[in-house]
Amino acid sequence: MILVAIASELEYRQLPSFEDDTVHSAVVGVGKAASAAATTRLIQELSPKLVVSAGIGGYLGLRLRIGDIAVVVDDFLADEGVYGPGGFFHFDTLGFMQCRWQTSLSTAGIPLPVEPFRVEFCRGATVSSTTGCQDLARKRYGDWDGGVCESMEGAAIAQACAAAGVPWIGVRAISNYLEDRDMSRWDIPIAMESLGSYLPQCLAFFQASQCR
Numbered sequence: 001m002i003l004v005a006i007a008s009e010l011e012y013r014q015l016p017s018f019e020d021d022t023v024h025s026a027v028v029g030v031g032k033a034a035s036a037a038a039t040t041r042l043i044q045e046l047s048p049k050l051v052v053s054a055g056i057g058g059y060l061g062l063r064l065r066i067g068d069i070a071v072v073v074d075d076f077l078a079d080e081g082v083y084g085p086g087g088f089f090h091f092d093t094l095g096f097m098q099c100r101w102q103t104s105l106s107t108a109g110i111p112l113p114v115e116p117f118r119v120e121f122c123r124g125a126t127v128s129s130t131t132g133c134q135d136l137a138r139k140r141y142g143d144w145d146g147g148v149c150e151s152m153e154g155a156a157i158a159q160a161c162a163a164a165g166v167p168w169i170g171v172r173a174i175s176n177y178l179e180d181r182d183m184s185r186w187d188i189p190i191a192m193e194s195l196g197s198y199l200p201q202c203l204a205f206f207q208a209s210q211c212r
């Protein structure tokens with residue numbers, strides 16, 4: 001069985017129902033704590049073979065536009081650390097805790113979304129506060145190769161999966177860019193429409209190939 005973990009009711013309600021005896025979808029809550037706790041409980045209850053962390057996300061990069069799909073294969077707790085007079089010191093560099101998780105799944109053959117939408121297999125960044133400033137986005141992700149899909153749950157769900165030994169992958173439709181916050185440039189309905197058409201194809205692929 002595949003568990004589709006969706007952060008908010010808002011996202012859940014806008015997705016078509018793809019529930020059957022091989023797929024279970026659930027709202028796990030917005031943010032790291034809620035999503036990790038709910039994912040842990042659902043893994044204990046349902047023993048899924050795969051967790052798909054699905055929803056909307058922000059993007060910094062060159063390839064994707066609003067409504068395109070980021071398949072997240074590696075996710076990072078991007079704002080865990082210490083602020084001091086010298087700036088922000090990330091726990092990844094201080095060596096205090098594990099901050100990154102990589103999927104164990106092969107992405108070979110994952111279907112492409114329906115035109116005009118596109119897909120990028122990219123890195124995820126998970127934050128407690130959305131990066132709504134261009135300068136902060138550049139500071140946080142400017143030296144990363146390739147695109148970055150930011151969410152508030154991805155790495156927490158990956159951490160819960162890793163602790164339970166369950167494979168995970170992220171599938172996020174881009175609702176906004178990581179730029180100076182301007183809600184008029186966000187498009188959650190287009191992102192959800194794109195996710196709603198892509199997710200069933202993607203789930204069918206995982207059911208057939210890797211997660212029977």
Ligand SMILES: O=C(O)c1cccc(C(=O)CC[C@H]2O[C@@H](n3cnc4c(=O)[nH]cnc43)[C@H](O)[C@@H]2O)c1
Nearest residue numbers: 007030056057058059130131150151152153175176
């Ligand atoms: O700034 C606002 O007024 C505002 C209004 C509605 C929603 C938001 C969010 O930040 C949504 C967070 C929610 O969606 C995911 N998400 C979408 N885009 C991003 C992003 O750029 N950075 C981080 N998370 C994002 C996230 O996973 C949450 O579940 C703001």
